[in-house]
Amino acid sequence: MAHVAIVYHSGYGHTKKQAEAVQAGALSGGATVDLLKADDLTDSESGPWETLEKADAIIFGSPTYMGSVSGIFESFADATSKVWFDGKWKDKLAAGFSCSSSLHGDKSGALIRMVTLACQHSMIWVSLGLPPGKPEHPSDDAGNLNRLGFYMGAGAQAGNVPPEEEPMASDLATAEHLGHRVAEIAARHVKGATS
Numbered sequence: 717m718a719h720v721a722i723v724y725h726s727g728y729g730h731t732k733k734q735a736e737a738v739q740a741g742a743l744s745g746g747a748t749v750d751l752l753k754a755d756d757l758t759d760s761e762s763g764p765w766e767t768l769e770k771a772d773a774i775i776f777g778s779p780t781y782m783g784s785v786s787g788i789f790e791s792f793a794d795a796t797s798k799v800w801f802d803g804k805w806k807d808k809l810a811a812g813f814s815c816s817s818s819l820h821g822d823k824s825g826a827l828i829r830m831v832t833l834a835c836q837h838s839m840i841w842v843s844l845g846l847p848p849g850k851p852e853h854p855s856d857d858a859g860n861l862n863r864l865g866f867y868m869g870a871g872a873q874a875g876n877v878p879p880e881e882e883p884m885a886s887d888l889a890t891a892e893h894l895g896h897r898v899a900e901i902a903a904r905h906v907k908g909a910t911s
């Protein structure tokens with residue numbers, strides 16, 4: 717059984733909803749899942765680093781703040797430098813997701829930051845694996861996966877409303893898809909390593 721860890725930051729709860737959808741998808745893909753807050757991983761000397769060391773895949777999540785990841789997520793990225801020195805995440809799978817208030821809102825900036833982090837750790841990036849959806853369809857249409865048209869990871873849109881209202885069904889289903897995809901690929905990855 718593959719082990720997937722999700723590390724996310726959420727200032728106001730919207731990316732948390734997305735992270736929970738990624739978690740549900742990874743569980744339905746047969747993985748054991750740990751949902752970790754980046755807030756608890758900003759110090760390389762303390763926090764659940766061993767959980768990440770044991771994971772076969774790490775999925776990164778952050779809101780898009782000023783066109784990139786949030787400051788707390790960036791502090792987590794800085795704190796991974798100790799792991800980097802020891803090469804502990806080499807050949808683990810990685811993937812990412814981000815939520816912002818605009819349809820695009822420069823979420824690509826946050827996702828690219830996560831790709832860079834993963835590649836610095838010699839991880840293997842898993843893309844979203846979906847064609848673009850239909851932006852003209854209602855965002856509460858859960859069948860309209862990837863309505864925002866990202867390829868690197870899962871995007872979600874949430875304005876200045878409570879997280880119970882947004883992100884809407886389409887974006888949460890897209891996040892769930894990402895979790896499921898990473899779990900399935902991680903299971904193959906683990907099997908390949910042991911067979």
Ligand SMILES: Cc1cc2nc3c(=O)[nH]c(=O)nc-3n(C[C@H](O)[C@H](O)[C@H](O)COP(=O)(O)O)c2cc1C
Pocket residue numbers: 725726727728729730731732779780781782783784815816817818819820821822873874875876
């Ligand atoms: C400091 C800050 C910077 C932001 N920058 C952007 C941005 O660059 N693009 C965008 O579309 N939304 C931006 N937003 C809006 C957030 O991305 C959006 O509200 C998101 O849903 C917040 O997620 P969270 O509740 O998980 O923190 C910003 C919000 C804050 C607080």
